Amino acid sequence: MNLHQFRFVREAVRQQFNLTSAAKALFTSQPGVSKAIIELEDELGVEIFRRHGKRIRALTEPGKRILLSIERILDEVETLKRVGQDFATQDQGSFVIATTHTQARYALPKVLTEFTKRFPKVRVSIAQGSPSQIADMLLHDAADIAIATEGIANCEGVIALPGYQWQHLLIVPVNHPLLSSRSITIEDLGKYPLITYDKAFAGRNKIDAAFAQRNVQADIILEAIDADVIKTYVEVGMGIGIVAGVAFDAERDRNLRAIPVGHLFGNNVTHLGVKQGAYLRSFVFTFIELFSPTLTKKIVEQAMSNTPENYQI
The missing domain is CATH 3.40.190.10 (Periplasmic binding protein-like II)
Structure with a gap:
């Protein structure tokens, strides 16, 4: 057995069992990948992949165990390379x-x-x-x-x-009525169209949970993956924004104001x-x-x- 065979098995799994894609990713031929995998299976005495005709479809039970060992071996090989590189070029x-x-x-x-x-x-x-x-x-x-x-x-x-750690900030235009509020509530935010992060980003799950806990429907009219987009649309008047605290710069964001709302959404x-x-x-x-x-x-x-x-x- 050799490292090439291990890499072919790992890449076949990464490419959802598509040997053509695995071969392209490794800059080799599909027949070569297929042959190497079969030779490894013959040497180990077990099938690594379940097949339908000539196509591989999934890992067998022993194949799952073999893949774990292959991942560890290839990680160690990569570590050896990095150790050498590190000591050669600190x-x-x-x-x-x-x-x-x-x-x-x-x-x-x-x-x-x-x-x-x-x-x-x-x-x-x-x-x-x-x-x-x-x-x-x-x-x-x-x-x-x-x-x-x-x-x-x-x-x-x-x-x-x-x-x-950080907390969220509410971003509003310079003359927004919420600037005069002594303490912002979820109910206050529910009265305005909101612009905030996509569900996968920057504590959005805590924002959703806070509204749900108070049984308030959030009027989220725009979701974005970064704070600059959120602030841009607040600035043009589409709504008020909720961003990560680190994303507000008073010097740069002169046309906006920030209100701390960590008491509503907690620490992140x-x-x-x-x-x-x-x-x-x-x-x-x-x-x-x-x-x-x-x-x-x-x-x-x-x-x-x-x-x-x-x-x-």
């Missing part, structure tokens, strides 16, 4: 951060400014997506770090570390995720600590050692 390389628009736009600029000063030879890429896409990029080694509020904290295979935690079992290069630990100073290298290593009860943040 202060250079590529660094991919998978995150949402809000984090890329508001939380990362100061962090990355300092990071690039310390590591000018590291080439940073920001891959934006939904929380589920971000987690998928991390799990499939397309990113080194994942940063999001939703979607990664309970994702199998991802170690989610608490980065920072933005998590920084790393793949379980991954090897983190030295500059990745530096980035993590710049993003959240409580996440020292020791804390992160303890969290990744499968003994979370031994660390405190």
Whole structure:
């Protein structure tokens, strides 16, 4: 057996059992992938895939166990490569951060400014997506770090570390009547058209839960995946907005006003995720600590050692 066979099996599963797609992803031929998988099955003495004619349809029960072992082996191989790269080039390389628009736009600029000063030879890429896409990029080694509020904290295979806490803000035009209210209620918000995040982003589940708990129907007329879009439509008068606290800049958003509404929607935690079992290069630990100073290298290593009860943040 060899690593090529392992990669073919893993990619066949990732491509929903389409060997043609798996071959394209691995820059090889479909007959070659099929032959390698059959040879591995012959060597192991079990069928990895259930077939219908010449097409594979699903994993067999032993195939599921074999896939887990293959994933571990290939993860270790990738770790070996990264260890070599890290010791050969301690202060250079590529660094991919998978995150949402809000984090890329508001939380990362100061962090990355300092990071690039310390590591000018590291080439940073920001891959934006939904929380589920971000987690998928991390799990499939397309990113080194994942940063999001939703979607990664309970994702199998991802170690989610608490980065920072934040609360929502209500965004209104400069002369809006809610600015004179002493304490905003859910009932107050129910009187106005609302513009806020898509259901997959930035604490939207807490917004929906707060309205449901008070039995108030939220008039959400527009959903968006980033705060800049929300603020734009508030500014043109479509409604009032609910955004993450980090997304309001009084200097830039001069035509808008922000009202704290954490008492309505509670605290949210933005998590920084790393793949379980991954090897983190030295500059990745530096980035993590710049993003959240409580996440020292020791804390992160303890969290990744499968003994979370031994660390405190």
